[in-house]
Amino acid sequence: xxxxxxxxxxxxxxxxxxxxxxxxxxxxxxxxxxxxxxxxxxxxxxxxxxxxxxxxxxxxxxxxxxxxxxxxxxxxxxxxxxxxxxxxxxxxxxxxxxxxxxxxxxxxxxxxxxxxxxxxxxxxxxxxxxxxxxxxxxxxxxxxxxxxxxxxxxxxxxxxxxxxxxxxxxxxxxxxxxxxxxxxxxxxxxxxxxxxxxxxxxxxxxxxxxxxxxxxxxxxxxxxxxxxxxxxxxxxxxxxxxxxxxxxxxxxxxxxxxxxxxxxxxxxxxxxxxxxxx
Numbered sequence: 001x002x003x004x005x006x007x008x009x010x011x012x013x014x015x016x017x018x019x020x021x022x023x024x025x026x027x028x029x030x031x032x033x034x035x036x037x038x039x040x041x042x043x044x045x046x047x048x049x050x051x052x053x054x055x056x057x058x059x060x061x062x063x064x065x066x067x068x069x070x071x072x073x074x075x076x077x078x079x080x081x082x083x084x085x086x087x088x089x090x091x092x093x094x095x096x097x098x099x100x101x102x103x104x105x106x107x108x109x110x111x112x113x114x115x116x117x118x119x120x121x122x123x124x125x126x127x128x129x130x131x132x133x134x135x136x137x138x139x140x141x142x143x144x145x146x147x148x149x150x151x152x153x154x155x156x157x158x159x160x161x162x163x164x165x166x167x168x169x170x171x172x173x174x175x176x177x178x179x180x181x182x183x184x185x186x187x188x189x190x191x192x193x194x195x196x197x198x199x200x201x202x203x204x205x206x207x208x209x210x211x212x213x214x215x216x217x218x219x220x221x222x223x224x225x226x227x228x229x230x231x232x233x234x235x236x237x238x239x240x241x242x243x244x245x246x247x248x249x250x251x252x253x254x255x256x257x258x259x260x261x262x263x264x265x266x267x268x269x270x271x272x273x274x275x276x277x278x
Contacts, residue, residue, distance in 0.1 A: 006126075006166050006186040006209040006233045006254060015268040016253045017045035019128055020261040021238050022063065027260075029094035030070060031061040034104030036117060042262030046126035046166075046255065047118060048237075051111050051145065053137045058082040059111035059144050063132075069093070071108075078136050082110070111145070115152055119164065126166060128188070128235075128257075133171035142167070142177045149185070160186045160208055168235070172205050179206035188235050194220035202232060209254070211235040214244050217251070224251045242267060 023035025024042060036047055050063040055078060068074050073088040091097050091106025111129065118127045131141045149155035149165055157163035167178045168188035175187045189207035191197040197210040198220070209232050212223055217236050227234045233254035239245055240259050245267050248256050258264045 006160070006188060006235060015249050016236075016256045017126075018043075018261050018264050018268065019046040019048050019126075019235070019255050019257040020044040021048050021257040021259050022050070022061075023047060024261055025259045026240070027262075028096055028103060029091040029106050031063065031109055032090055032104070032106045033109050033113065033117070034091065034106055036109075036114060037104055039261045040117075040121050040125060043265045044125065044261040046128055047114075048128040048130065048168075048257050049109075049111065049114055050130045050132055051141065052077045052132055052135065053141055053144060054082050054085060055079055056081045056083075057144065059141075059148060060085060061109040061111060061114060065132075065135075082108075111148060115148065115154075115165075119152060119154070124164070126164060128166045128168055128255075130168045130190070131171070131174050133169060133174055139174075139177055142174055142181070146178065146181055146185075149182075155182050155185060157184050160184060166209075168211060172201050175207050176205040190235075190237075192216060194223055198223055198226050202227075203230065207232065209233040209235050211237060213237055214239050214248075217253070218244075218247065221251055224253060239264070 020039030022030035024038040025035055028035035028038050039047055049061040051059045052062050054060055062077050066076055071088040071090045072092050085108040090108055096103055118125050146155055154164045163186050166186040168190055169175050170190045175189050178187050186208045188209040188211045189202045190211040197212055202210050210227050214236055224234050235255040236248055236253050237257040239248055239256040245264055
């Protein structure tokens with residue numbers, strides 16, 4: 001399977017590539033090693049994560065500013081050290097939690113560990129890294145992400161198509177920082193409105209793809225053709241339901257982010273028939 005360029009449209013199977021949103025986050029606690037291992041076993045073409053910086057400068061995969069929702073602790077990620085975060089359980093809130101470790105590691109996950117997992121997997125998988133803004137450390141987040149990708153030798157791919165990593169953000173400035181420092185690294189400008197994503201912002205910052213929500217895409221399907229006309233692909237989030245998966249397939253969306261990677265892959269590979277609906 002080709003890993004696909006986020007600027008090159010669909011995959012070889014004639015349907016969107018499936019990206020595991022925060023891992024297989026419907027079945028396992030989001031952003032945990034357990035969630036990503038399951039997503040990879042289920043055949044995800046890519047995995048997505050959100051990254052934040054700890055007080056002592058480590059990149060961790062946590063969506064919220066605070067750890068309260070997804071752990072048994074409380075506080076701001078940016079005010080905690082990695083050691084303090086490692087004392088927390090990031091799985092006990094989830095319906096899958098058993099407490100016996102049977103579903104894998106549910107401690108805090110570093111970006112370093114996730115990159116290692118993805119690169120060591122037995123087939124090509126793309127890693128979509130979203131940097132969160134605004135944050136207290138500002139541009140340092142992108143600098144740290146690029147430094148880590150350089151350490152693994154994947155910050156300067158031979159081409160965007162061969163890249164193992166993609167960096168995304170709702171912040172145009174963040175996308176521009178990545179593009180300027182690593183011009184061959186694919187980037188996705190995320191957004192909530194068609195006016196923003198269909199306008200000049202993506203061109204200005206050199207994004208190789210745009211990323212609307214499924215709600216925005218349903219209101220503005222022309223975003224796919226508009227992006228293609230500008231040489232960009234389209235990454236759509238978060239596509240969990242049968243009708244939305246079919247809709248994205250019909251529009252020839254390049255990448256769909258979903259909390260149910262296994263189910264979504266099954267629907268796509270079976271022609272969206274006979275797999276049940278949700």
